[in-house]
Amino acid sequence: MLASILTIVLIVGGTVLLSWPLGKYMAALFSGRFARADQLFATATGGTQEQNWKQYSFALIAFNVVMFGFVFTLLATQHLLPLNPDSQGAASLDLVFNTAASFTTNTNLQHYSGESTWSYLAQLGGLMWLQFVSAATGIAALAALARGIGGQASMGNFFLDVQRAAFCVLLPLALLLASAIALAGVPMTLEGAASVTTLEGATQTIARGPAAAFVAIKQLGTNGGGFFGPNSTHPLENPSFWSNLAEMVSLIIIPMACVWMFGRIINRPKHAAVIFGVMAALLAIKLAAAVTFESAPTMAFTELPVQQDVGNLEGKELRLGAITGPLWAVLTTATSNGSVGAMHDSLNPLTGLVPMAGMWLNETFGGLGVGMINMFLYVALAAFVAGMMVGRTPEYLGHRIEGREMRLVVLALIAHPLLILGGTALFAATPWGLDTLGNTGAHGFSEILYEFSSAAANNGSGFEGLGDNTPAWNIATGLVMLIARFLPIIVPLAIVGSLMAKRRSAESAGTLSVEGPTFGVMLFIVILIFGALTFFPAAALGPIAEHVTLMR
Amino acid sequence: MQYLLPSLRLWLVTFLVCVIGYSAMVLGFAQAVVPFQANGSIIEADGRAVGSQLIAQDFTSPRYFWPRPSAVDYDGMGAGGSNKSPTSPELTERAQAIIARHSATGDNPIPADLVAASGGGLDPHISLAGALYQADRIAAARGIAASEVRRLIEAQAVSAAGPFAPERIVNVLELNLALDQLAQ
Numbered sequence: 001m002l003a004s005i006l007t008i009v010l011i012v013g014g015t016v017l018l019s020w021p022l023g024k025y026m027a028a029l030f031s032g033r034f035a036r037a038d039q040l041f042a043t044a045t046g047g048t049q050e051q052n053w054k055q056y057s058f059a060l061i062a063f064n065v066v067m068f069g070f071v072f073t074l075l076a077t078q079h080l081l082p083l084n085p086d087s088q089g090a091a092s093l094d095l096v097f098n099t100a101a102s103f104t105t106n107t108n109l110q111h112y113s114g115e116s117t118w119s120y121l122a123q124l125g126g127l128m129w130l131q132f133v134s135a136a137t138g139i140a141a142l143a144a145l146a147r148g149i150g151g152q153a154s155m156g157n158f159f160l161d162v163q164r165a166a167f168c169v170l171l172p173l174a175l176l177l178a179s180a181i182a183l184a185g186v187p188m189t190l191e192g193a194a195s196v197t198t199l200e201g202a203t204q205t206i207a208r209g210p211a212a213a214f215v216a217i218k219q220l221g222t223n224g225g226g227f228f229g230p231n232s233t234h235p236l237e238n239p240s241f242w243s244n245l246a247e248m249v250s251l252i253i254i255p256m257a258c259v260w261m262f263g264r265i266i267n268r269p270k271h272a273a274v275i276f277g278v279m280a281a282l283l284a285i286k287l288a289a290a291v292t293f294e295s296a297p298t299m300a301f302t303e304l305p306v307q308q309d310v311g312n313l314e315g316k317e318l319r320l321g322a323i324t325g326p327l328w329a330v331l332t333t334a335t336s337n338g339s340v341g342a343m344h345d346s347l348n349p350l351t352g353l354v355p356m357a358g359m360w361l362n363e364t365f366g367g368l369g370v371g372m373i374n375m376f377l378y379v380a381l382a383a384f385v386a387g388m389m390v391g392r393t394p395e396y397l398g399h400r401i402e403g404r405e406m407r408l409v410v411l412a413l414i415a416h417p418l419l420i421l422g423g424t425a426l427f428a429a430t431p432w433g434l435d436t437l438g439n440t441g442a443h444g445f446s447e448i449l450y451e452f453s454s455a456a457a458n459n460g461s462g463f464e465g466l467g468d469n470t471p472a473w474n475i476a477t478g479l480v481m482l483i484a485r486f487l488p489i490i491v492p493l494a495i496v497g498s499l500m501a502k503r504r505s506a507e508s509a510g511t512l513s514v515e516g517p518t519f520g521v522m523l524f525i526v527i528l529i530f531g532a533l534t535f536f537p538a539a540a541l542g543p544i545a546e547h548v549t550l551m552r
Numbered sequence: 553m554q555y556l557l558p559s560l561r562l563w564l565v566t567f568l569v570c571v572i573g574y575s576a577m578v579l580g581f582a583q584a585v586v587p588f589q590a591n592g593s594i595i596e597a598d599g600r601a602v603g604s605q606l607i608a609q610d611f612t613s614p615r616y617f618w619p620r621p622s623a624v625d626y627d628g629m630g631a632g633g634s635n636k637s638p639t640s641p642e643l644t645e646r647a648q649a650i651i652a653r654h655s656a657t658g659d660n661p662i663p664a665d666l667v668a669a670s671g672g673g674l675d676p677h678i679s680l681a682g683a684l685y686q687a688d689r690i691a692a693a694r695g696i697a698a699s700e701v702r703r704l705i706e707a708q709a710v711s712a713a714g715p716f717a718p719e720r721i722v723n724v725l726e727l728n729l730a731l732d733q734l735a736q
Contacts, residue, residue: 045562062556129566171574186589200610202610228631230633298664321712
């Protein structure tokens with residue numbers, strides 16, 4: 001246990017330290033400090049004209065339409081195209097729609113197994129490309145938001161920002177990580193599956209492929225879509241403790257750096273430290289809960305002659321160490337990554353609640369760029385509530401928050417539970433959901449709840465017992481992912497656009513400081529009340545009911 | 553329209569750099585520096601490919617160490633876990649069958665990893681305890697001393713990451729290859 005706690009502290013603490021210089025670098029990058037690179041990027045996409053929030057949003061949507069359209073076409077025609085050594089056939093159109101939506105929105109929900117569905121061209125040219133540019137889209141949106149809040153006259157240029165994020169942040173880190181995990185044993189080949197004759201004379205066919213390149217950006221870009229079906233529990237996707245370490249650090253480092261980047265662009269690093277502290281506190285609570293719950297043994301074996309001194313091993317890999325299950329589950333849902341290092345469906349019931357809570361809150365560092373944007377909504381809400389409590393006009397960094405802004409904040413915040421709970425209710429009441437369950441009773445309800453939480457949080461992990469490659473699931477979660485991606489990006493940009501149009505007031509002694517612990521506590525409470533009250537009834541029907549009735 | 557053209561140019565330049573350039577660089581690096589791992593860590597014995605060092609394969613003969621159970625029957629083209637809740641009676645039934653195969657009893661309980669399926673269904677390792685648990689059966693089936701089998705296990709067992717993951721584990725395929733070597 002002591003070794004486990006030490007390992008967690010070293011991994012998370014070390015990543016916090018590394019995120020600081022990275023955030024500093026990203027802030028410099030998005031402030032235009034690298035003029036020669038910017039010049040090159042401007043040539044590539046034709047200009048750097050400054051955009052207001054509407055123009056920036058239109059540019060973002062236009063590029064995302066190109067992303068979706070290109071990859072939809074590529075996936076739908078993969079059986080006619082080259083780089084398909086294992087002769088993967090045509091995929092159903094509803095699966096193609098779901099997958100294209102899933103990777104465009106940085107979700108990477110996967111209703112398929114990569115090794116038996118997509119060609120290498122589809123994986124690299126379609127899905128991996130989206131893993132780069134969807135992550136870059138999120139970072140770009142955060143940079144634009146921060147510029148607006150920070151008082152700059154324009155939000156920047158979307159096409160320039162995407163290239164900065166993709167080429168100067170994601171690409172170098174991905175090259176580093178891909179090389180490291182290739183050394184650890186992740187395959188990188190264009191050869192098709194290997195056929196071997198086992199020691200007992202049977203034939204085993206072993207899928208392989210260009211996994212190292214794919215896995216690296218999957219981890220770094222809060223994408224989470226695995227090259228192989230079971231993601232980073234697959235030995236070829238995560239062959240050793242050391243590859244696991246590198247993959248976990250890279251899962252959380254850029255989301256952490258995004259907070260520092262935000263603080264530097266708005267020129268309020270202390271405010272960023274308060275936000276970072278709130279996120280870190282939420283993360284610590286979730287980690288403590290998950291590690292504790294998962295140390296309980298597998299209930300199904302308690303009456304049997306089984307040595308149960310090692311916690312719950314179902315769905316876990318020995319080489320990754322006992323701590324990986326709960327730690328990865330928390331990190332991957334705190335951020336919107338969604339890759340897995342253990343099977344979430346087989347976590348103990350209350351452990352399974354922790355990743356769900358992560359996706360419900362969806363801003364404990366969160367997705368690249370968008371996690372901090374989600375947090376901005378809570379910050380605005382907290383500033384508003386705090387202002388009301390002391391009877392002053394609510395302000396945030398000198399921006400007056402009024403009715404129009406609050407309506408938009410509430411719209412963006414309410415959409416999240418509405419999509420999750422509405423979708424869950426629909427599928428829990430109809431054969432669309434009921435006929436696809438891998439477990440019965442309360443755990444079956446958890447599978448549905450998890451799937452919609454994952455889609456709405458743009459997370460992409462799953463309770464994989466669910467038979468989710470059906471037209472109903474593919475279309476429903478595809479739509480949820482698209483709404484849940486673009487609404488919480490565009491609406492905050494609109495809010496900031498509205499704030500930018502107003503005259504900024506000077507902060508006085510009477511203004512609530514957003515740089516102190518008081519605001520931190522306020523923010524923490526607003527998040528907990530909003531998250532806990534909204535989702536507690538659903539949690540009680542799923543994981544809590546299962547724990548109370550079945551765990552002894 | 554004013555956004556479509558830059559979007560297409562952005563598509564082109566990101567595709568060239570992040571897909572073609574990036575993949576080629578990683579491919580070149582991996583194939584040049586670690587060709588064995590880059591091609592799936594395929595192990596050869598007597599000139600034929602017998603498996604991947606990283607992928608579990610099924611062993612049923614009492615002469616060999618048995619791996620952890622696999623929810624996908626060790627299918628290298630369709631990996632996956634059981635995805636059953638740890639409270640599921642189906643896990644109990646699966647465990648009972650394995651317990652019977654290992655002849656485990658209350659006095660000699662079986663290590664948990666031998667009855668719990670891994671996440672990908674292809675975990676190449678078992679715990680040190682899980683290997684030692686099978687030593688007597690293998691010694692009897694091969695007509696060799698159990699101490700010899702235990703010595704082999706001890707020689708192969710490694711901890712995944714020293715002080716950070718002190719539990720020792722054994723690679724089943726490599727251990728079974730070493731067993732066959734012993735016989736020759």
